[in-house]
Amino acid sequence: MIATSHPLSTSAGLAVLSEGGNAVDAAICACAVQCVTDTHMTGIGGDCFVLYAPAGGGVRALNGSGMAPAAASPEALRAKGITELTQTSPHSITIPGAISAWCLLHDEYGTLPLDRLFAPAIRYAEEGFPITARVARDWAAVGxxxxxxxxxxxxxxxxxxxxxxxxxxxxxxxxARLREIASKGAAAFYTGETAAKMCRYLQGLGGLHSDQDFHDSLSVARWEDPISASYRGCEILECGPNGQGLAALLILRILEGFDMGPQVSQADRIHLLAEATKLAYHHRDALIADPAYCEGLAAQLLSDEVIETLRARIDPRRAGKPALWTEPEHRDTIYLCVVDAEGNAISFINSIFHAFGSTRLDPETGILFHSRGLSFSLDPSHPNAIGPGKRPMHTIIPGMLRENGRVTMPFGVMGGHYQAAGHAGFLSAVLDRGLDIQSAMEEPRSFAFDGELQIEPGLPDRVCRELEERGHRLSVLDGPLGGSQAIRIDRETGVLTGASDSRKDGMAAGY
Structure with a gap:
């Protein structure tokens, strides 16, 4: 089974599975398609994070986030008269890490050749693809x-x-770039003529990038141990910093001290999620950075002492002071998951950060660059300050659920900042109230953001009034909040149940 946010991506990955390819093969194929058909959301000029659970083995985390140029620092940018980073600035473009991650993943676990896996994406790029309804809506909104x-x-x-x-x-x-990578692997992206052209283009914009930065990023992707926390007797696994998966675990650990069951009112559940979100994100913004700059942070923040202190700050009847936000808003990412016939499971997310990333497209290579470096701080004392070879804080987070020692659900929620809160809200609906995964996705969403409680249209008026009475300042969104996919594995019967969020054009499919 495969679940993605684009129908052409799902169908391409399903074809790979039907030909005997495994979960890794299908995920790479599906993501490559979306880098063509969902190009405002993702691309080979972006970054990638993966949780992979080989059948019968443990869960591995793959960090495919790129690094800042070796010449980048707050001091270097100040010397150029730069006091803040913007979406279109070349200094918001770190060396893309996605291709390094794809190729490392494929080298270790793939079974079908890259030219087969890239074939659908190459065809859609060269011969064309029809723009779907949700993609057209997004382009009109962000064009x-x-x-x-x-x-x-x-x-x-x-x-x-x-x-x-x-x-x-x-x-x-x-x-043409996908053909090169299919033939020569990651070296086709990070070395040689293509890398030289990308580097010249970025330098022409004023960037500090060098040929050596690209060459050094050939192996930027690396395997790491996932971080985890328990919730209602289950284990939730996330990628560690520099991703915000730690914030998702913080929210869940805080919520575990409260009743979130079906007998609890909708207003109570939304309120508690909002309060836990504000506490977790306050710590995220202040502390999460490149793992070399926040060593031991996950163990510290997830400790019983810290969690009990944070829980005690929540008033079940009154909204607390909103956390201050320092990160730019963004919502543009794709997430997919696959489970194959052998039981291998993958949770896979790829992003260019903003809509159309940095909006900077190299005319010689056709590569659209992300804007992930915009998450960096220019405060030299901040752990997430821009620095040579440093990875910025990331919002894209794949998730994995493990029960009784066995993986039972790869899942993910798109939506920029919302992702950590989205993970917690989705899992609470499944584990606290027993909702099936499609119903859990379809519920109206809320998100405590920037001093407001954002809500999707459709929340009952009485619930809105009660939340306002508790001190929340509501903001009704004019569109959907994020998207999601998941595959639930019944380890007793072997049956897979897939779900794909109706907020996107995608679908879950299996055979």
Whole structure:
């Protein structure tokens, strides 16, 4: 079974599974397709995180986040007159880590060759693909972020406006890059002519990138131990810092001290989730960074002493002081998960950060660069300060549920900052109230963000009034909050149950 947020991605991955490919093969194939068909959300110029559970083995975490150039530092940027980072700044572009992660994952666990896995993506890039309804809606909403006259605007805004659903879009240069990687592996991206062209383009924008930075990033992806916490007798696994998976675990650990069951009112559940979110994200913003700069943080924050202190700060009847936010808002990511016939399970997320990333597209290579470095701080004393070869704090987080020592669900929630709160809300619906995974995804969402309690349309008026009476300042969103996919594994029967969020165009499919 495979679940993704785009139908062409799901169908491509399902074909790989039906041909005998494993979960890793299907995930790489599906993600490559979305790097073409969901190009405002993800791409080979972005970053990647993975949780992989080989059948009969433990869970491994793969960190595919890229590093800042060796010449980058707060002092170096100040010397150039830069006092803040922006989405389109070349200094918000770290060396992309996705291809390093894909190739490392494939080298160790893949069974089918990369040219087979990339074939659908190459075909869609070169011959074209039809833009789906949700993608068209997103492009119309965010198309004005593209700089008029820039290469990205010329490609993604044909005739100067966002394409309508059903429009066929081609990206032949991107197809050529995928062919190179399929033939030569990660070296085709990080060394040689393609890397030199990307580097010259970024330098032309004023970036501090060097050929050596790209070469050093050939092996930037690395395997790490996942972090975990218990919730209602289950184990929740996340990637550790520099991702925000720690914030998801913090929220769950705090909520475990409260009743979140079906007899608890909807207003109570939303309130408790909001309060736990504010506490967890306050610590996230202050402390999470490149793991070399926050060693031991997960063990410290997840300790009983810290959790009990944080729980005691929650008033069940009154909204607390909102946490201060220092990170830019963003929602643009794709998440997918796969379980194969052997029982291998993968939770896979790939992102370019903002809509269309940095909006910077190299006209010679066709690569659209992410804006992940925007998460860096320019305060030299902050653990997440930009620095040579440093990874920024990341919001993209794959998740995994383990029960009685066995993985029973890869899952993920897209939506930028919302992801950690989304993990907690989704798991609480499944584990506290026994909802099936599709029903848990379809519930109206809420998110304590920037001094407001954001809610999706559809929440009953009486619930809204009660939340306002508790001191929450409500903000009704004009669109959906994130998206999600999951696959539940019944270890007794072997049956797989998949779910894909209706907030996106995707689907779950199996055979």
């Amino acid at each position: 004005d972020s593209l700089q008029p006259g820039d290469h990205a605007a010329r490609l993604f805004l044909p005739d100067g406006r966002a394409p309508q659903a059903g429009t066929v879009l081609r990206q032949p240069l991107l197809g």
